[in-house]
Amino acid sequence: MISKLQSFFQEKVLIEAYKKCLAVLMQCHSGFTDGEQPIALSMCGHSVDTIRYCVSQEKVSIHLPVSRLLAGLHVLLSKTEVAYKFPELLPLSELSPPMLIEHPLRCLVLCAQVHAGMWRRNGFSLVNQIYYYHNVKCRREMFDKDIVMLQTGVSMMDPNHFLMIMLSRFELYQIFSSPDYGKRFSTENTNKDVVQQNNTLIEEMLYLIIMIVGERFSPGIGQVNATDEIKREIIHQLSIRPMAHSELVKALPEDENRETGMESVIEEVACFKKPGLTGRGLYELKPECAKNFNLYFYHFSRAEQSKAEEAQRKLRRQNREDTALPPPALPPFCPLFASLVNILQSDVMLCIMGTILQWAVEHNGYAWSESMLQRVLHLLGMALQEEKQHLENLSEENVVTFTFTQKISRPGEAPNNSPSILAMLETLQNAPHLEVHKDMIRWILKTFNAIKKLRESSSTSPVAETEGTVMEESSRDKDKAERKRKAEIARLRREKIMAQMSEMQRHFINENKELFQQTLEELDTSTSGVNETSPVISDAKLTALGPEQTRVAEQRQVVMCILCQEEQEVKVDSRAMVLAAFIQRSTVLSKNRNKIAPDPEKYDPLFMHPDLSCGTHTGSCGHIMHAHCWQRYFDAVQAKEQRRQQRLRVHTSYDVENGEFLCPLCECLSNTVIPLLPPPRGLFNRLDFSGQPNLTQWVKTISQQIKVLYLLREEDCAGSSGSSEKMDQLQLPEGFRPNFKPKNPYSESIKEMLTTFGTATYKVGLKVHPNEEDPRVPIMCWGSCAYTIQTIERILADEDKPLFGHLPCRQDDCLTSLTRFAAAHWTVSSLSAVQGHFCTLLASLVPNEKNRNLPCILDIDMFHLLVSLVLSFPAIHCQNFSGVSLGTGDLHLFHLVTMAHIIQILLTSSTEENGMDQENANTEEEVAVLTLYKFLCQCTGSALKESSSGWHLWRNLKAGIMPFLRCSALFFHYLNGVPAPSELQVNGTNQFEHLCSYLSLPNNLTCLFQENSEVLNTLVESWCSNNEVKRYLEGKRHAI
Template sequence: MVMIRKTIIFLLSYYLPGIVILVEFDVKKGNYSPNNLLLSGGKYWTDLIKQYNTLIEEMLQVLIYIVGERYVPGVGNVTKEEVTMREIIHLLCIEPMPHSAIAKNLPENENNETGLENVINKVATFKKPGVSGHGVYELKDESLKDFNMYFYHYSKTQHSKAEHMQKKRRKQENKDEALPPPPPPEFCPAFSKVVNLLNCDIMMYILRTIFERALDADSNLWTEGMLQMAFHILGLGLLEEKQQLQKAPEEEVTFDFYHKASRLGSSAMNAQNIQMLLEKLKGIPQLEGQKDMITWILQMFDTVKRLREKSSVSDYSRIALGPKRGPTITEKEVLTCILCQEEQEVKIENNAMVLSACVQKSTALTQNRGKPIELSGETVDPLFMDPDLAYGTYTGSCGHVMHAVCWQKYFEAVQLSSQQRIHVDLFDLESGEYLCPLCKSLCNTVIPIIPLQPQRINSENAEALAQLLTLAQWIQTVLARISGYNMKHAKGENPTIPVLFDQGMGDSTFEFHSILSFGIQPSIKYSNSIKEMVILFATTIYRIGLKVPPDETDPRIPMMTWSTCAFTLQAIENLLGDEGKPLFGALQNRQHNGLKALMQFAIAQKITCPQVLIQKHLIRLLSVILPNLKSEDTPCLLSIDLFHVLVGAVLAFPSLYWDDTVDLQPSSVSSSYNHLYLFHLITMAHMLQILLTI
């Protein structure tokens, strides 16, 4: 054991120059660019690059051997028979062989025995000789899955031949040509820490550097062999994490290769994670031969991600809506500010962190290009969207993170710098525009990053409530709550609530407070810093969406918040549909983070205005789908987009739980029924729309 450990240390120290070269060429890119090297010394420098590339390839191969070759009793949990079987498998992956050739190539034990006779029939079948020639053993199909392209007993010639034969076989079977590493056995306890080489920061840096160089059209500091080995190491890391997650709960698995490989950096050097780099490599024509392997790796990323989610939800089904939905998965989120480079955990009680964002008017989804657009922001009622989606307010984000304080200082510095310059800026500072400090994309606001709150529905409570709260009963409960608000209005207690309820159609058996009996909880308390950023972003949406001066007291601010959420979701869904991509899982991490931040902001936006105002908007929304409610300005069902109604109703519904004396919100189980029944009503209304317009 000690000898093997010393050997590992020696090999790593021997190939340490490979790591140094990898870093050195990256840091001194200006001095050691390919063009400079060629101009400086011609063939000498070209040969030097080849030597460096060869050394890096050898270093990667040694790393593969150290973390992947575990078929040694005492190093990996394997038996001598399994070791012999693996040797036979890799010999027969080169070509079918006679018994004598296999025996000649197998290593012997201390008794000069190979163990061939005991295991050969488990992995191979004997093909009898024909008219001439010898009988040969051919590998069984079920043993092909154990093929390792970087088997450590292969010579270079054997490696090339085995790779060619396996790709040829897969092509003949109409399969992809990916040759991923087989799932490795576990290390013995004495060597269990070796796997940490896979997910250490240096390994991530090495992989990212190789992929970035492959994407650089002017770089020759990489080879396809180097890239293949990097893919192999990436596959080993994902397989290791997959196996650990399948054997133990997520909280017990400390191997976090997936997290590190998909983590975004904060500096320009590592602003893209390994997943994003793989997506770009997939589109390079020169790497067409590696496309299948890249696809396999990306699928493994998704597999490990699902395993982590599945481990988190354990017995819960992956249902998104209703009382049987799985719990909200929350993870500790530590982000790095791109301006000050300091890390901070995202919490509702901490100072705000924000994403660079751009809010803009859009006609991208309009169904009628010739339809005139109402541009007067003073008269527009944004609560209801036209079904033609003539125009909307879209919010996008490049996904780069800053402290709110750092962003404010940066924006002030940009304003000051602009005042001192004579030339005209390419962006409008008076409208709040600026360039993202990292990617230089045009922005005009920031989205506050608000963490997800953990939610878990008690199945027993949900089942008990299901017996009491049917759709009809839920509607009557909601109407009773609204009726109670109107009774307060009649007594003069709350003059801002309009009388929208038809008293003749309600059920007096349902009391005003009955909605609270199905589950309540205290409202979330946000830090003052987060509140300030929520107000700033909400005001920006209102100002740009309606083209009016900022006014934090305008009652249309929550309407515009709900509208931009709905329109942004519709725009993304249309884009993914046009590209033939799935609705879930196709977004890049930065797009997903921006969308998540927008949704969390919409939930928190209620703190920027009186709950009475949100109740008023909610009643108008519900009047479209509940005939018991009537309002003078309720639009025709055929003249509105119901998805906007759904988004607004879901986000505004917690206002029904508010009272003068206490600030409450529905519990997880109450929210699940509220969302489910709102979805049912909107779906029925949409079906009616379709029937009436056929």
């Protein structure tokens, strides 16, 4: 509709439409500087006032319909010559160039920042918008019009002012106004991500300048007609490769009549190669049209640009020409846009080009890129072509105002005294690290000499070739011969290698014909055997832990690698199999979003606060690979990205330098891998609960073991005899061998993957550099397991889905692998560090004299505490040979944390009675919880408000503890592998009772206190006597 609107204007209608559109645009932009901080920019003796606007932080839109309509109308003023016939009828004096360029410039800066990887975490919405912005179906009224609007605004303003504003919007002004940028960013302490982003932004800015000056093939902008525009499109499409008619039509823009106009011009620029026996007819670019190829054609995608560059260089090598791809000669601008060429010779532009060339000469590490240099060379070539055309078309009455060659011959002024651009080019011509750009630099120097002679020839006869020129030609011939010799050697070497590979393949196939068939038969047999012997578990009563824990027969787990298609059983001594995974910091469960992030280098994450202000979440797509296959794949991805020149970057949603990659199968974003493991409790656990200690006995025993470990640690640190005497006096608990070092049951491959995933969790979770020796690594692994389970539980609750049976396979596999990994990670960590973590964690519930400054129970998330205690306990239990089962420890730890959580809930529950108490007599549970609450009142010195409603307390207790029980059920399900009962796989009543049964808890939770009153009374008193608890009860602080 907009295209048609711009095609049928009469002069009077066009003038009125232009006025109306300008008025609407000014209305849209009224106050566009309101609230923005004004700044003054100054470079090279030029100053301009503008606003401070960071596209990376402020609002920006890709959709600018009014601005683009005005751009189209402005071109029509030039195309129909209305601007020259009736200048007095047009409000051109009312135009504000900075206003015209502001929003299109922001939009193009946004695209540049996406290419630089600065908008990775914004989903595919932004990527899709930018895709359609450049797509052939939409670009004519979006991208193209933004370029036109920039050309319109720049043609009306000082090019130095425009370039300074553009540097500000690209957030590059400080870089080019600070001459020591290259030195500053070559230090080791520099953030490489920031340097890489800045380099890409500089490349994109130079590309934008190339487009503003070079895109003049639209009628009304350049002195061309409509056929010239479509010819140019076809030339550049065929520069990529020969194309069929249908391919070419799809790649060309359509007009308002859905026509491309290709048929009328195709024979002028291409020849049709008839189809052979195997293919289809193709259009090939005529050789004489190759001179019109522009490497930075603005409708090329990054991939197309790469292919076109490679194809054109290959063609030039075949024709025994140098590989330079200079800019083509361009048609002159229409008078309304004629001033655009002055950008190339403006002082700020010369400063930008000189600065980049200086970086290349000094060769300072990360401060520049070859892509950046290539764009500068292209701009230099454009300026030389422009000056050459000006001189060739010079008439006697005209004076040449484009004096680019003179300006690049002058050295910089004091105090910098930098060499001239020409001198730097002559230096770079001999630089060994710029071999690929030598031909282009030679072309520039040759063109410079030709322009110099052209200027001289206006007053004198043609000058004969100088000795230097002859020497240059001789040097070039030698270089060509050397390149040809090297190419022939490389071709022969490739042929030899390919012949060797073919022979090896034939030999391998002949030797292993029977092996493949035999392997397939064995796999079929083993798979059928597994299916036949899979155990059937009775659903009478399924219990996840404790004396009645359901015994689950271990099943073989055979999985297939998505990369090599090989099947393998998951075993402790086999090669590691891994799941693609993505770890990220998350605040989705946060109850305090104003919390200031602590210093990651000093932060101790052992205790998670109940506000869950920030956790570490792990997700997975569920696709499985061999660890070594994944490592090869990831190395290949890294190598590919390192080889890829930055200017060819596509819209990637992942960052290889931060370890990110896409799953090879589903392309799901990942940044690490989780090892697949057999059930870890099966390696250490004995489900024999006969003769096991109760909670009171177990707490006393574990406290003695912890005391021994502390004494040993003191002895190791001090090396004194005093501690040895204490050890002699101290009676070791029965069967406890604190000097025993357990053997790691896992293969080297699995141990490596345990370390890899643990280090990745630590690095991402704390935002620090990887350090597998840091004692916080296991803490972050346990925390990620707990936080991920909590998020899954909340999702299921919010979607009103049952706890079990409705998770997607990928989430189920992720939780299985994550829980097993977290349970096994202690085997690759420092044993003493993990033991120390367990001792400190347990001290928050069972105080000891060594740990006094620990958080109170109001400041601890109990589920995180449970997971950390259960998963660190094997580091203590592995030295216990008294016959106590690991499952006994799991059960007692769970009961202990559950009771602490009950006290936590009762202390923080509202005691306001809402008058909805039942009329019937109080139940056993309500009487018991009221009794417990009264005991808490005694422990707190009556600071706790009294309550007479057992029903109210029991209701609050059940509601408060349900998320904890649901998370615990998920955790022990994936830890011990006990299937969930059918009642928990559907929504229904009595979920609380079913959870208690599955978790070996009494339905009346207060029975836990009655059964273990001997030790629990003391513990509850210690919890309630904490100063922070008292402060909360006195109203001096709050609690979650």
